[in-house]
Amino acid sequence: MRYSFRQLEVFLAAAHFQNITKAADSLAMSQSAASSALKELENQFGIQLFDRVGKRLQLNELGRLYRPKVESLLAQAGELEQAFLQHTEVGALKVGATLTIGNYLAVELMARYMNSDSHPRVSLEVANTRTIAQRVIDFELDIGLIEGELQSPELEVIPWLADELVVFCAADHPLARQKVLSDDDLRTATWIMRESGSGTRQTADRGLHGLLPDLNILLELEHTEAIKRAVEAGLGIGCLSRVCLEDAFRRGNLVELAVPEHRRFDRQFYFILHKQKYRSAGIDRWMALCRELES
Known part of the structure; x- marks a missing residue:
């Protein structure tokens, strides 16, 4: 990528304050660093975004055209940063289930999971315990729901539902x-x-x-x-x-x-996860929905 988010932040601050010193102060940067960032952004693409009148920066027609696009991009970047920090965004999930669970319980769970605000997708693979366990071990599935007892040094086996x-x-x-x-x-x-x-x-x-x-x-x-x-x-x-x-x-x-x-x-139904698998917000949400069946 030929521009940085920092350069875009300087562009927006300069557009707002119409002064590079005030823009730099708002971003906790030195005046020279902010000025360099703005010049690098313009030089990368051979464009000029401001008319410079003394110390005053005035957006030109090109700057006015790109300003809303930059604001939108940085807003999305900020939302993504918050999602990373809070790790609460529920995303797409790859679930494996044994036949009884897959055919009689998982479809309702999928519908409820996909009804989240971000409408995440769920893919479901239905097979026997041995197959689902191997797919989780190989990181081809995020989580497995099984109905058979299992011991594996690579898997975390968590009790779920009595059957x-x-x-x-x-x-x-x-x-x-x-x-x-x-x-x-x-x-x-x-x-x-x-x-x-x-x-x-x-x-x-x-x-x-x-x-x-x-x-x-x-x-x-x-x-x-x-x-x-x-x-x-x-x-x-x-x-x-x-x-x-x-x-x-x-x-x-x-x-x-x-x-x-x-x-x-x-018998007991179980969740299975690879011991090295990162427990994402999506996995936590799926397990919470599954546990609601216990009540």
């Missing part, structure tokens, strides 16, 4: 008539499950500990809606987050199955 998985079946499935399933019922049932590497599968496997070698898993699918449709079609029973089953339970298409008390399917 639970629910075992469910079609309304006309034979198990739908039982008050509580036994371990034998779980062992002999046909299952439609999420794929390995997903947080949902991790929690389901933990809840079914001791039965896993004997389970009859017919299908492993990556998408919750595909699992719900397969279960609704009578292909087997499933185990998914209550978040993605509430509508189907209300409609009566699917029903919740009660499992033995020692079978626990509770």
Whole structure:
């Protein structure tokens, strides 16, 4: 850039005071430094912005033309400086989310985030826990929202929202008539499950500990809606987050199955951030919006 903001400040001060000494005083500069800055600005572009009459500076037609442009530019520069100092400006964000969170919670959060005064954009990538974690590690995502337990020396894992998985079946499935399933019922049932590497599968496997070698898993699918449709079609029973089953339970298409008390399917949703990632105002705002779901 062939001019400096300081030169532009001298130009505006000189235009206001019509005297280089008073302009210099207003900017806490020496008279010679202010005079040099103004001359350098004019010489850079081979122009003259003032008519000089003794010690008096009078804006000429070119100076009058550029004055409002310079005022606008410096006003914007001042706003940017304040934003840097206060780091409160909410900007564009790259978010990664696992399937349950991405499909059932993230869209509302995106809408609320983009409704900020600056109308920032949000890009959302939906994948399983393993993929989202790697993308955060590689700095390809600003923040991840995951539903699986994770340990990584490069990531900060912050608890967010409590969740639970629910075992469910079609309304006309034979198990739908039982008050509580036994371990034998779980062992002999046909299952439609999420794929390995997903947080949902991790929690389901933990809840079914001791039965896993004997389970009859017919299908492993990556998408919750595909699992719900397969279960609704009578292909087997499933185990998914209550978040993605509430509508189907209300409609009566699917029903919740009660499992033995020692079978626990509770879990936690987490934020993940790279430990070296700068915590911007946008990230703080996103996390605050997410935490509002807890209440």
